Amino acid sequence: MRHFFLLLTILFFFLMSACTSKPVVNTFVHVNENGQLIRNGKPYYYVGTNFWYGAILGSEGEGGNRERLHKELDFLKSIGVNNLRVLVGADGENGVKSRVEPSLQVAPGVYNDTILDGLDYFMDELRKRDMTAVLYLNNSWEWSGGYSVYLQWSGHGKAVVPAIDGWPAYMEYVKQFQQSDSAKALFANYVKDIITRTNRYNKIKYVDDPTLMSWQIGNEPRAFSNENKEPFAQWMADVAALIKSLDSNHLVSSGSEGAWGCEGDIALYEKIHSDANIDYLNIHIWPYNWGWVKADSLKELLPRAKENTKRYIDEHIAIAEKYRKPVVLEEFGFPRDGFQFSKETPTTARDEYYSYVFDLIRQDREDGGLFAGCNFWAWGGFAAQTPGHVYWEKGDDYTGDPAQEEQGLNSVFSTDTTIEIIRAENEKLK
Numbered sequence: 199m200r201h202f203f204l205l206l207t208i209l210f211f212f213l214m215s216a217c218t219s220k221p222v223v224n225t226f227v228h229v230n231e232n233g234q235l236i237r238n239g240k241p242y243y244y245v246g247t248n249f250w251y252g253a254i255l256g257s258e259g260e261g262g263n264r265e266r267l268h269k270e271l272d273f274l275k276s277i278g279v280n281n282l283r284v285l286v287g288a289d290g291e292n293g294v295k296s297r298v299e300p301s302l303q304v305a306p307g308v309y310n311d312t313i314l315d316g317l318d319y320f321m322d323e324l325r326k327r328d329m330t331a332v333l334y335l336n337n338s339w340e341w342s343g344g345y346s347v348y349l350q351w352s353g354h355g356k357a358v359v360p361a362i363d364g365w366p367a368y369m370e371y372v373k374q375f376q377q378s379d380s381a382k383a384l385f386a387n388y389v390k391d392i393i394t395r396t397n398r399y400n401k402i403k404y405v406d407d408p409t410l411m412s413w414q415i416g417n418e419p420r421a422f423s424n425e426n427k428e429p430f431a432q433w434m435a436d437v438a439a440l441i442k443s444l445d446s447n448h449l450v451s452s453g454s455e456g457a458w459g460c461e462g463d464i465a466l467y468e469k470i471h472s473d474a475n476i477d478y479l480n481i482h483i484w485p486y487n488w489g490w491v492k493a494d495s496l497k498e499l500l501p502r503a504k505e506n507t508k509r510y511i512d513e514h515i516a517i518a519e520k521y522r523k524p525v526v527l528e529e530f531g532f533p534r535d536g537f538q539f540s541k542e543t544p545t546t547a548r549d550e551y552y553s554y555v556f557d558l559i560r561q562d563r564e565d566g567g568l569f570a571g572c573n574f575w576a577w578g579g580f581a582a583q584t585p586g587h588v589y590w591e592k593g594d595d596y597t598g599d600p601a602q603e604e605q606g607l608n609s610v611f612s613t614d615t616t617i618e619i620i621r622a623e624n625e626k627l628k
Contacts, residue, residue, distance in 0.1 A: 225408040226447050227330060229477050233522035235570045237330070237411075243563060245556065245623050246281030247274065247610070248529060248576035250342075251298070251596040252331075253287055256323065257316025260300045261596070267323065270579045273612055275327050278624025281411065282324070283332040283528055283573045286392055287313050289343025290350070296361040296602035298342055299592065306351050306384050307391065315398065322399040325409040332528070332573075334453050335389055336416030338372065341600040344416065345375040352380035361602060373422035376429040386440060393444045405445040412449040413441050418482065418529075419452065420459050427461065431469050438475035449477040455529070456481035456514050458488065468517050478570070481514045482529035483507055485551070493537035496547045503532075504554050511558060515567065524570040530555060531575040531608035539606030541583060545616050552616060556623045574620070578609030 227237045235242040254261040255270070274282070287302020287310075302313040324331055337344030346357040349371065358371040375381055393413065396403045404410060415437045421430035438450050452470060459482070460466040471479050485491045485503035492499060511527070518525040532548035534540075555572065562569040576598025583606060584594045590601040598609035610616050 227408070227411040227449060229449070229524060231522075233518070233524055233568045235478065235524045242570065243627050244281045244571040245279065245620055245627070246283065246571060246573040247279050248284075248573050248598065249274075249282040250285040250576065250598075250600065252282060252284040252320045253302070253313055253317035254298075254300065255316070255596065256318075256320035257312045259310070259312030259316070262312070262316060264319070266580060266595075267320065270577070271323055271327055271329070273579065274577070275329065277617060277621040278627070279620065280327075280329045281332070281571065281573065282329065282577075283334065283414075284320070285337070285342055285417070286317060286333050286335055287342075290347035290357070294357075295359055296341060296589075297359075298590075298596075298601050301343065303343070303388060307387055309391070314395070318395075318397045318399050321397055321404075321407065321409055325400065325402075325407070330409060330411040332412045332414050332451065333392075333410060334414035334417050335392060336385060336419065336453075338375075338416060338418050338420045338422070339602075340368065341602045342417070345372045345381075348381040348384050349374055349378060351384055352378055354378065354381070369422055373426060376421055376426040376433060382433060382436075386437070389437065389440060390444065393441060405447055410448055412451045412477070413445065414451045414453045414480075415441075416453045418455050418459050421461055421466075424461055427463065427466050431466060434470045435473050435475070438473055442475045450475055451478055451480055451526075452476055453528075454480050454482075456483075456510065458482070458510075464513060464517075467514070468520075471517065471523070472521055476523075478523050479514060479518050479525040480528050481511070481525065483510060483527060483555075484529070484531065486531075486533055491532075493533070496533060496535065496537065500547055500550060503551060507551075507555065508558060511569075515562065515569065518568045522568070524568050526570050527555070527559070527572040529573065529575045533607055539583075539588065539604045541578070541606060541609075541611045541613060543606075545614050549616050549619055552619050556619070560623070560626065574610060575608050576610070578606070578611040580612050581609070 230236050255263055255267045288298050289303045290301055292299040292301055302310055304310055340346055350357040354374055358368045360368040421427050441450050457464040457467050490503040490506050532551045534543040534545050559569045578597040581595040581597045587594055588604050590605055597605050599605050599607050
């Protein structure tokens with residue numbers, strides 16, 4: 199009888215413990231029924247940055263600098279930046295004009311292990327700091343290979359380099375990607391290789407790591423022609439489905455610029471982002487690149503840039519609301535005053551533009567909208583600029599500006615006044 203009562207007592211305490219224990223919190227960033235990003239059981243809003251060179255910096259090979267990486271991550275954490283959008287790795291041979299290096303994928307399925315090691319190290323350092331990453335897997339632009347390299351590898355002739363051959367020739371070349379089953383198959387193999395990896399530093403499979411917020415199909419994926427619209431939409435759906443089949447824990451995003459990256463076709467953008475395997479919407483905004491401001495009138499045309507920015511955001515928020523999905527402005531940038539590139543140059547016009555963008559996002563959030571956050575382009579941090587090098591050359595520090603752009607054009611350095619605007623905005627998010 200005594201044993202019987204002892205068992206009842208143990209059972210009672212077990213049941214009480216089970217009833218009063220806290221529910222299990224999904225630690226992966228996910229989207230709730232209201233269309234909000236959720237992390238650790240709470241709505242997740244952020245002002246993050248683009249840090250495309252993170253895996254290179256984390257390596258112990260060419261281009262690696264772990265001391266700088268630690269310094270950059272600690273500084274970003276100190277100003278409230280905890281979401282980084284990062285390139286998994288470049289494709290193709292090294293030594294190509296305007297392409298970042300060293301490459302990760304040097305031939306189909308052949309990888310530079312120092313960059314994979316750097317990616318693992320980078321992700322483990324983020325995990326230690328409770329930061330998150332968006333990892334993008336492809337690029338429609340030449341600066342990291344992507345479309346053009348897959349086309350070259352699949353027998354479509356030597357890749358066209360816009361810095362050498364011009365942009366019209368490049369556009370004509372890369373529009374073949376959406377018509378090439380062989381090029382797309384090479385990319386699909388790469389996706390499988392990356393997603394199924396295990397981090398060598400912490401022994402966590404990538405599919406099981408909450409440090410990763412989202413796999414992203416590519417950087418600014420495009421159709422590059424009207425006849426490619428349907429094949430492009432189908433390819434995006436196919437890749438999203440492939441990623442989900444390999445990893446059911448993580449979000450999938452497109453990397454799209456918005457209507458601008460869909461041949462100006464907002465219906466095409468909606469079709470792509472209505473897919474159940476695309477978990478949230480992306481947009482990019484580039485006032486200078488899109489002609490809203492000019493190099494000699496950055497300040498004077500700033501009101502027009504603001505007006506166009508709001509209109510562009512509102513157009514895409516309407517789609518987000520229709521499908522109850524969050525939207526992230528994951529790229530936006532603005533040149534330094536006078537269209538100068540030195541980190542000594544002031545950033546008064548850019549600071550005003552950043553403040554305007556942050557206000558729009560915060561207002562939408564306070565009104566119960568779906569604007570989850572942003573990633574400014576891009577983090578230059580503590581990079582040293584090499585005198586006389588307008589464009590990146592081998593051996594230079596990596597800045598936020600890839601090799602095809604002027605170094606310092608859009609980079610946010612640790613000494614910029616923009617830092618305090620970012621810090622202040624992240625304080626408001628606490």
